[in-house]
Amino acid sequence: MPGPHRLIPRFPGRLPYMLAGAVDALGNGFYAAFSLLFFQKVTGLPMEEVGLGLSVAFVATLLASPAIGAGIDRFGAKRMLVAGNLTAAVGFAGYLLVTDLPGLVLAATLTSLANRIYYPGASALIGELVSGKDRDALIAVRSTVLLSAVGLGGLVSGVAVGFGGYEIVAGVQVASYAGAALLLSRVPVPARAPADRPRGGGTLAVLRDRRFMAFIVVTLPISFAQDVFIWALPLYAGAELHMSPAVIGVLSAWNTLLAAVTQMPVSRLQRNTRRARGAALGAVLYAVSFAAFGLAGMLPGVATLLVATTVYVLAERVQFPPLEALKISMAPAELRGRYMAVYSMLCGGLTAAVAPLLFTLAMGVSPTLLWTALGVGVLLSAGGYLLLGEQPATDPAENDRVSA
Structure with missing residues (x-):
């Protein structure tokens, strides 16, 4: 184990873990620069329908949070995050095929579900990979990498959209989520002790x-x-x-x-x-x-x-x-x-x-x-x-x- 003053903690799979976060964040930087405008331009639906569809998906997946937590405890944070990234990739690919409100709700539900998995899953995975002071260190360096990647994605997104249209945002998102899933799958997670296996309650x-x-x-x-x-x-x-x-x-x-x-x-x-x-x-x-x-x-x-x-x-x-x-x-x-x-x-x-x-x-x-x-x-x-x-x-x- 690293000493208490190491800035970047060492653990098996550190490189693919950090790369997965960077790839994911880079794609999100593309998307965050346009947000609602992306959905309207790609789907061609009125902004009112876009807002309604996204709201319906948000509420529906928010209610799924307890089941997501149970899934993380049962299958592990890494598996849930990999599944979430693949779900997001399918969802963003689906936006390219949307022609009506039900289609938008379906695609938005997939991407929103992935988002609901990400936050508790990312925190739980940090808890599985490191402990003690290394936990704080990993949170800090991971935050730095993610912020830098989001900023870079946002910086180049305007130029990219100018050349390829808003569809390129969806394409980058699909590629980034799929890449993040592949990288995360290469991160070894310590085996759970018997006392750490899911219990009732x-x-x-x-x-x-x-x-x-x-x-x-x-x-x-x-x-x-x-x-x-x-x-x-x-x-x-x-x-x-x-x-x-x-x-x-x-x-x-x-x-x-x-x-x-x-x-x-x-x-x-x-x-x-x-x-x-x-x-x-x-x-x-x-x-x-x-x-x-x-x-x-x-x-x-x-x-x-x-x-x-x-x-x-x-x-x-x-x-x-x-x-x-x-x-x-x-x-x-x-x-x-x-x-x-x-x-x-x-x-x-x-x-x-x-x-x-x-x-x-x-x-x-x-x-x-x-x-x-x-x-x-x-x-x-x-x-x-x-x-x-x-x-x-x-x-x-x-x-x-x-x-x-």
Whole structure:
């Protein structure tokens, strides 16, 4: 096993594991640059039907989260991730054949199902591959690789679409998901100990775990904070501050670039910081960034948004590895898939579903209300992490320190 201060942990299959993430993220960078526009252009359906079809698929697959968690526990995270990547490849290939709403719902359900598998599966696989401080280190370096690949994909996607049309986005996605599945299949996973094999209790065992459910409640404000750049900032900068789309694009590019280059240095500085304290510090930095965003209407707008974005990115980078490692460490190995699926459903799926509505309603009342509510929420999260951090992790092999 590597020493406690190794930046990149070593484990069997490290190279194909990292390459799989990079290939997957590169394809997602192509897609993320166009999002809803991609679906409308490829299918030729009205935007209203596209929105309806995607919403139906999102809700349907969100309800499948408990079954996905059970599948991870029964078959292993690697097998589920390979299956999820292949499902996504079929789904994106299907978009090229869509001619009506039912066809869109079917293709979107496949891709959305793959997305529901990915988040709990990726966390559970990290839990299977490494332990202790190596877990934090792997989360940090993997995050750096993924952010860099997404940024690169987004950078070249516009040129690629100009030459090949939006169909090239679907083609790249199919190839990236298939490639990621092949690479992941080459990653050896340690054999499970008898005590780590699935046991009874199912999702109800997760819901009865008071500490883990408290952790989810504490993390809900952070989940909303993580959606700010997707929903709140474009609306705020465009409709409220009357800034051009170019400014929003620059902020988005700065967000991605800064996140990619700062994750490893930030994690190195946090090497000897307790995970709960790292998560709390990130929450406090989120609050500072929201205060700065709120001041953009009274101070020089572009400069203030740039400063606020910088603090926001640092908050993400400070918090992500310790929060992810803390989440994984709280789940018993034999039920890790179910734990990660419940977390993903509540702190990812549900918050993503309601964030656009809540952000829009709050912005309609007052931008100050939005930024204040977000700031108060993450400060409550900071206090919650410090309280929860005093209790031991479920996994006895885990310590409660951040390493990178």
